[in-house]
Amino acid sequence: MQAPQTTVSLLSRLRDPHDEAAWRDFDRRYREFLLRFCRRRGIPLADAEDVVQRVFASLTKALADFTYDPARGRFRDYLYRCARNGISAWLARPNRDVVPLDTSVAGHVTPIGAGDTGRDADAERIWEEEWVSHHYRLAMETIRRTFQARSVALFDRSIAGATVAELAAEFGMSEQAVHKVRQRIRDRMETLIAQQIREEDGLDVEPVAVRPPSG
Amino acid sequence: MSSPSQSGRLPAEEPADSRLDADLRKVFGLGAGPEDWLANVRRAVAMVDLGHLGQFQVIREAGRGGQGVVYQARQPGTNRTVAAKCLTAGELAGAAVARFRREIEATAALDHPGIVTVHGSEVVNGRPVMVMEWVDGEPIDAWSGHPGQPLVEVLEVFWHVCDAVHHAHQRGIIHRDLKPSNILIIRPDRHSAVAPRPAARPKVLDFGVAKVLESAGIGAASAGGEATLTRSGFVGTPAYAAPEQLRGAPRDIDVRTDVFALGVILYRIVTGRLPFSPEGGLAALVAAVCESDPPAPSLVRAGLDRELDAIVMKAIEKEPRRRYPSVDALAQDIRRYIDGEPVSAVPPSGWYALRKLVRRQRLAFALSGAVFVLTVVFGVVATGLAVQYARERDAAQRSARAEERARRDADAARLAESRLRTQAQQLAEEAQRHAEEAEAQRAIAEAVNAFLNEDVLAAAGPGARREHRGRNVRLRDVLDEAARRLDAASAPGGRFHAMPGVQAALHETIGKAYLELGEHAPALSHLEVAYEGRERLKGAENADTLAVRAAQVTALTEAGRLDDAERIGQSALERARSALGSSSTAALAIANALGVTQRKLGRYDAAEALYREVLAGVESQPGIRATLGLHAANNLGVLLDNRGRYAEAEAHLRATVARAVELLGADDPLVFTLRGNLADAIAAQGRLPEAVSELGALLEHKQRVLGADHPSTLVTTNSVAFAMYTQGSAHDEQAEKLWLDVIPRMTRVLGEEHPNTLTTQSNLALLWWRANRLDESEQLNRRVLETRRRVLGPDHPDTLTSLNNLAGVYTKQGRQEECLAILVEVLGVQQRTLGELHPHALTTLGNCAICLQRLKRWNDAEAYSRQALAGWAAAPGDNALMLAQCRRQLAESLTALEQFETAEAELLEALAIVERHPGAGKARRVRVLRSLVALYEAWHSAAPQAGHDVRAAEHRSALASLQEAPRPPGAAPAPPAPNRAD
Structure with missing residues (x-):
């Protein structure tokens, strides 16, 4: 039985503001997820960093008081509300007349509405996609740590687009063996993701408001 | 084939609960096509689209810290790889942009092999970005920590670091934030065929960054207010900050601040450990940096000798004047040490050690404040109310640069020479001005800083502490000066101009400080400005805005404007209750303040209800500041006493004193207040000798700690006199003497119409x-x-x-x-x-x-x-x-x-x-x-x-x-209520 020990204890550790390692761990797990979401919501890089920073700041406060109650909703939905609050605060910030110079975005920012009352199917879709990616990334980290280097290399080539036939030739193994390696990684990934999600859903915190930057 | 389950497919490798349910399998692409999940993995591990920072194409994130994020980026055209550092400095506008560009230009002028070349600056979407040479190296502490790294090579590299920092100092640029992550070591290729193997080379980063962040009002070089937002980076950096930085004495920052940081770095790279451990949290670290002597390096790591100890310890002396006077002097000692010559550093004399001990004991008290106080020191003080010097220097630099531009237009050939001359002249002038101003301003600057560190910020109770007693600087003068500087800094061109958040925070701080002094008029006006600022910025229903309201209610009450206090308090309380909840900190703080108003209005039932509500609220939420509960408990005690429920008051106050001592320590101003009120309750029950002795001890304590003119000391003086009076006419002479002494003081310190002044006169x-x-x-x-x-x-x-x-x-x-x-x-x-x-x-x-x-x-x-x-x-x-x-x-x-x-x-x-x-x-x-x-x-x-x-x-x-001559009977006036501090 894999009880959701890791994350629950991580979140418990976050209650201790002096537990730097817990915060580093949390940062490592979630920053990229949030940053990617913000970027895909059309927020220029520097601002996205800022939004994520502010979401983290508010989480810092909220998680310090968190109590464990799995019955009260999923962490990813909570985190989504935080992210949306953060983006709303960013939209509401002063100095809006500054022209965005981030050319890759071309000034396109989808208005999300104030707070987390409104629904936005586009945002929700992107959030879910990034959530999926987030879990694949976490799982991939574990795979890299725990599988043989040769299997990881094979899988990396596979992600890069190499066909089974190419891989068989490259690694000097049968196509069936290639399939088997990939299948093992796939099964392991599913297990890992299932575990990660259970851990994640063991979290419970109240949503926090993210203040627009002042000054 | 005996059963379908065996014939159908292989049994699952994992237990059933390790599988995703059908919906999630679909979401993760694990159910459908065999390649869907692979596509998802591909997308998950793909590089995030970082886009551009201005003209630069971002390649990857290279690191992040309290100051900002560093990206590896490509410059179009040249295709040169650069490091683009996006500073966490808020959005810059107007003068701030120009200031940022000027600072970066100044650092770009540094040309030294040990200093990372700054290519220039960008302001992207209002955010300052510094563009510099891309260095692929590792931090000096990581490098020095590799097993088998010879000490002499570490010292050689450190010497090069000193040389680079000294180069910058000679050009008037102080780093202010030297730390291992700012010193990268480019490792030589270990397999290099060249013999002898090329030496490791250091590159010092981020000159000018601390200054930029300070200009942006972010805070001290290392641990600015912004750093409180990030858990990481918050504790890391102050470990290298000098005491003068941690104490928030921006005027005292000079080359010796960098000497200190280099000393800490040297300690770290030769011992592998920090002299001041950040593990106990920020408050402990600050206390350690400012007060404690770390063990000598030779005690931490075997094999080091006492000469190296002396060099390191001289570099990290608490007082700048005890350190090496320049980084060059430090470098010379390092060179002498490497070369086996005697070093100039000498261990501190016994006399000096003794003085430090005395000083430490005095400061131990000042540092007993809560962590939040220290946090505010970083956020507010280090940012600097004492900006005048910096402002003048900025002005001088501005005019010098304007002059420079004119010359450039006129004659490009003369530029280099005139520029050098201007800079040299500027430095000389600055040094001269610094020296002149230093002496004249030192007293006031120290007083301002001491005040902010130890008095204003420790204002949880009436205990503004005075370290600068006897220096002929009145507390009120210091505060007026701080207020004046705040106004100047808030004006166009000032440091806090267009930073209404900072302004409001400082007005609130200063207003509360005036309130602590009983200076109601300026307190009210600063609090009003703070309130308006907050309301504009955050709205009337915001917790911070309402927190100002609580202070305003107290100020109005103290000023005797009880009706205004009640009106404002009531409406603020209703607003706080409806917007934030009845048990929000803001609502409870307002309720407590309003309780005092009601008591002074003689509405004892209303006051008692409010205090009890606060106490219940605090008890139900351990997160709320415990001092709020103690204040309410004190106020309830005073109220019970006022209502004539003396025994109840005494028991209640006794319990509260015990709790307060446990939570805050015996020296806390709030404990003083509680003890005073307890003595009053004892006296009210006729146990006069007990009350007098308690009050006498309290008065002596306050005189020593707070000074004779402190409002809190004055209150206790009255209480002592009154208790003596109550003991009978035998003590009249003593009591009268005390009153005649304290009344003029009160009139001067609190004003003629202050309730405390009036009560004291009434007692006389x-x-x-x-x-x-x-x-x-x-x-x-x-x-x-x-x-x-x-x-x-x-x-x-x-x-x-x-x-x-x-x-x-x-x-x-x-x-x-x-x-x-x-x-x-x-x-x-x-x-x-x-x-x-x-x-x-x-x-x-x-x-x-x-x-x-x-x-x-x-x-x-x-x-x-x-x-x-x-x-x-x-x-x-x-x-x-x-x-x-x-x-x-x-x-x-x-x-x-x-x-x-x-x-x-x-x-x-x-x-x-x-x-x-x-x-x-x-x-x-x-x-x-x-x-x-x-x-x-x-x-x-x-x-x-x-x-x-x-x-x-x-x-x-x-x-x-009974040997008492009969006297005509007299009326017994109602016992006057001795002063109570709420």
Whole structure:
């Protein structure tokens, strides 16, 4: 039985503001997820960093008081509300007349509405996609740590687009063996993701408001 | 093939609960096409689209810290790889952009192989970005930590670092944030064929960054306010900051600040450990950096010698003047050490160590504040109220640069020379100005910083601490100076211009500091500015905005503007309750402040309800500042005392003192306040010697810690004098001396109309009344009465006390009709506002009876005395002495009415009480005995044969043995309420 020990204890550790390692761990797990979401919501890089920073700041406060109650909703939905609050605060910030110079975005920012009352199917879709990616990334980290280097290399080539036939030739193994390696990684990934999600859903915190930057 | 499960497919490798459910399998692409999940993995691990930073194509994130994020980026055109550092400095606009560009230009002028080349700056979407040479190296501490790294090579590299920093210093640029992550070591290729192997080369990064962040109002070089947002980076950096940075003394920052940081880095790279460990949290770290001596490096790592110890320890001296005067001097010692020559560093002398010890003990007290205080020091102080110097220098630099530009236009060839000259001149001028200004400004700067660090910010209670006593700088002057600087910094071109958030925070801080000093007018005006700023920025329903409201209510209450305080307090309380909840910190803080207002308005029920609500709220939420609960508990204690529930007040205050000492330590100002109020409750119950000794100790403590003129010390001085007065006329001289001394101080420090000043004067008038100095007493009482009527209103309890005391004077002067008129008026108001059983109302009843006796209206006097007697019997608390007094007065009327037997019974009862009661005192027994003598004499005249003359003689001799000459009876004014700090 894999009880959701890791994350629950991580979140418990976050209650201790002096537990730097817990915060580093949390940062490592979630920053990229949030940053990617913000970027895909059309927020220029520097601002996205800022939004994520502010979401983290508010989480810092909220998680310090968190109590464990799995019955009260999923962490990813909570985190989504935080992210949306953060983006709303960013939209509401002063100095809006500054022209965005981030050319890759071309000034396109989808208005999300104030707070987390409104629904936005586009945002929700992107959030879910990034959530999926987030879990694949976490799982991939574990795979890299725990599988043989040769299997990881094979899988990396596979992600890069190499066909089974190419891989068989490259690694000097049968196509069936290639399939088997990939299948093992796939099964392991599913297990890992299932575990990660259970851990994640063991979290419970109240949503926090993210203040627009002042000054 | 025996069963379908075996024939269908292989059993699952994982238990069932390790699988995703059908919905999630779909979401993750694990259910459908065999390649879907692979596509998802591909997308997950793909590089995030970082886009552009201005003209630069971002390649990847290279690192992040408290100061910002560093990206590896590509410059179009040149295709050069650069590091783009996106500074966490908020969005810049206007003058701030220009300032940022100037700072970066200055650092771009540095040309040294040990300094990372700065290519320029960008402001992207309002955010400052610094573009510099891409360096692929590792931080110096990681490099030096590799196993087998020879010490001499580490020292060689460190020498190069010093050389680079010194180069910058010679060009007027101080780093201010040297730390291992800012010193990258480019490792030589270990497999290089070249012999000898090329040495490791250091590159120092981020010159000017600290300055930029400070200019942007972000905070100190290392641990700015922004850093509080990031958990990581928050603790890391202050470990390298010098004490003058941590204490928030921006004027004291010079090259020796970098010497300190280099010393810490040297300690770290030779021992592998930090001299001051950040593990205990920020407060502990700051205390350690400022106060404690780290173990010498040789004690931490074997194999190091005492000369290296001396170099390191000299570099990290607490006081800048004890350090190496320059980085060059440090570098020279390193060189001498490497070369085996004697080093210049010497261990501190015994005398110096002793001085440091003394200093440490003094500062230990100042550092006992809570962590949040220190956090504010970073956020506010280090940002610098003392910006004047920096502002002047900026102005000088601006004009110098304008001049420079003009010359550039005129003659490009002369540019280099003139620029050098300008810079040299500027540096010389700056040094000169610095030296001149240093001495003149040092006292005030130290006072400002000491004030902010130890006084303003420790303002949880009335304890603004004064480290700069005797330096001829008044606390008020210091605060005025801080306020003036804040105004200057808020004006266009000032450091805080266009930073309304910072301005509001500082106005709030300064307003609260004025409030702590009892300077109501400036407190109110600063708090009003803070409130307006907050309301504009964050709205009227924001917790921070409402927190200012709580302070405003307190300020208005202290200023005696009770109606305004109530009006604003009520509306703020309703707003806080509806917007944030009844148990939000803001609502509770406002409720507490409003409770004091209600108490001063004499609405004791309302006040008690508010305090109890605060206490319940604090108890239900451990997250709320415990001091708020202690304040409310104190206020409740004062209220109980005011209501005459002295024993209850005492028990409550005792418990609160114990809790406060446990939470805050014995030296906390709030503990002082609580002890003072506890002593008052003890005194109110007649245990005077106990109260006097407690108050005397408290006064001595406050004088030592806070100074004689501190508002809190002044309050205690009055309490001591009053307790002495209460002990009997034998202590009059001492008490009068104290009052005559403290009243002018109060008038000067608090103002003529301050309630505390008035109460103290009223107490002195009371003493004069008792000493039969009636003209003086009448004059002072009238003056106090007039002011109280004007400031507090006709129904205020203090105003009534004045009236009552004036009536006492009249009765001694024989003006009985006037006396009675006043007393009846007072009685009506007291019964209406305080309740019929309030000690003040009951005392007034007794006083009416005395006055009626003087008018020989014996039947009326008897009725009033009986009413008073019934009241004291029904009122809560130990009222035995008051009962004795009522019985005596009643007996006197009965004697006059020739009801001798009843009178005798009352007097014997009274005598029994005053002989038994520990707090009775001689005077009370004298009065009872005298009444008994008078009774038996009158009785004997009426019935000569009954032997009453014998009893009269007995009591007369008892009276004589008390050796107290009989004196005419006097009215007993209501006990004035000694000052309470809420």
